[in-house]
Amino acid sequence: MLFRRGDLPLDRDPTGRFLPWLVALMVYLAALALVCAMVMNKMVERWDTGLSGSITVQIPPKQGDPTEAGAAADASLDAVIEILLATPGVISAEVLDPDEIVRLLEPWLGAGASYGDLPLPELIAVGIDRSAAPDFEELSRRLAQAAPGTILDDHQSWLGQLLDLARTIELVAALVVILVGASAATMVVFATRMGLAIHGRVIELLHLIGAQDSYVAREFEMHSLKLALRGGVFGLALAVITVLLVERLFERMEAALLPDLSLVPGEWALLALLPLVVAGIAMLTARLTVLGTLGRMP
C-alpha cells in the first residue's frame, strides 16, 4: 500500500466538492434527453408500422330526415366500398363498428359517450398492398364523385409531421448530450488548471525528482475519472428514478395516446454508458490539459 496514496493531494481541492454535483446534473439532463429521444423514436416506429399499410376513408354524416339520411348514408357506403374493393392494390375495406369508433374517441370524449348522440362519420379502414399501392389522389377523386364529401386519409401528412417532431426531439437530445460532454470537458479544464496552480510546488518537486509530464497527468486524469464517475453514476440513478416514476404515473392514467416509457435492455445499456462516456471525456480532458500546460513550461 506504499504507492496507494496520490502524490498530489487533489482530494482536498475545492473542485473535488463541486465537480461531481455538476457532472451529476449534466448526466441527469442528458439521460432524460436520451430517454425522450428513445421513447419518441419507438412511438413513431409503432405508428409508422401500424399506419403505413392502411388508409382511412371517412364518409360524412347525412343531414335532414333521419330515415332518408340513413338510406342515403347506406347507399354512399355501399358505393364507396364497391369502388374500394374494385381498386387494384386494395386488400380489404372494413367499416368500423360504432363501438370501435366510440372507443377511439374515448380519450377525447371520455367513457360512456353514445354513438347515437353525435353526428359521427362512417369510417372505413382500408388495407393496402404496400408493394402495389393505388394512386391515392385518383382514388380520392373517384370516391368524392360517388359520395360527395368523402375524405381519404393516407396518414402521410400526419405521419410526416410526427416524424419531423421525432427528428427534432432526437436532434435536441443529441445536442443536449453534446453540450453535456462539452460542459464536462470545460469544467474539467478549469478544475485541472486550478489544480495545477494550487499544487505548482509539488508538481515542480515531482519534476525535479524525475517525473515525466505523463506521470503528473496520470494523477489528474485518475482524479477526474473518479469525480466524474461518482457524479455520473449519481446523476444516472436520479434519471432512472425519474423515468420509473413518470412511467408509473402514465400507467395510472391509462391514456391511449401517452407514450410507452418502458425501455428495452439495449436502451438501458445505452443509458448506463452515459456516465462512463462522461468519465472518459473528463479523464482525457484532464490528461490533455496537464500535458498542454506543462508542455508550455520551460
Add this chain to the structure above:
Amino acid sequence: MPCLLPPIIKRISWALVRFEDVVLRYGAGPEVLRNVSFHLEPGSFHFLAGPSGAGKSSLLKLMYLACRPSSGRAMLFGRDVATLARRETALLRRRIGVVFQDFRLLDHLTALENVALPLKVGGQRENKVHQHVAELLAWVGLADQVHAFPPTLSGGQQQRIAIARAVVGRPSLLLADEPTGNVDDRIAVRLLYLFEELNKLGTTIVIATHNESLVSRFSHPVLRLTEGGVMAGPGPVAGAARAGKGSAA
C-alpha cells in the same frame, strides 16, 4: 563502435559535471552567477562554500536542472543541458539526488511514502521497495517514525527524511543544499559520514554549506563561490576568492 582510448584517458576526459563560463540571471535581473567554470569528476566529493547570497543555491539549481544557464555551457553526464529535450531532462534528473534547503517534503505523505517517492516516480514496483525504504529510514535514525507525517516531525527529522529521499535511488550525483542546517553538530557529522559512505559507493557529492567548522573537519576539496564566481580549493575554506573566472577542481 569500440572506443580506442585507453581507460585512463577516458576517465580524465569525461566529467560528470562541467561548467564553462556559465552565467545565470533570473529574467531581466542582474547576474546571479558570472563566468562560472569548473568540473566534477565521477566519484568526487566537494563542499560548495561561500557567503550567504554568493549563489550557492543557484549553482545547485543549475546542476539539478531546475533552471538553464543564461549563457555559457553546462554539461551533465556528458550532455549539454541546453539541448536536452523535456523527456531527457526527466530521465537525467533521476540520476541526481537533491536535498533541498527547505526539505520540500509532501505533508500529506508519510515519511515512508516521501522517501519512496523517487522510486515510485522511477516506475519501481511497490513490493520491491518497501523494505529498502524502511531500512534507509532506520539508517538515518527514523525507524520509529516511518508512518509519521512531516508536519508532526521536528526540523531535524524532516531534514533526515529529505536526505533519505535524495539517496534512496542511489543517484550518480547527490546535491545537498545546507543539509546540516537544522541539526546539531553531532548529527551533522553523522550525516556527513552518511554522505561519505554513499560517496564510497561511487556517488559524486556536492554539499553546499556555510558551516566552515564542519567543512574543516573533513578533507574534501572546496568549491568556493564569491560574488558570482567559483574557485576550487583542495581543502577547508582558507579565505575569500575574488569574483570572476573560476577554475577546475
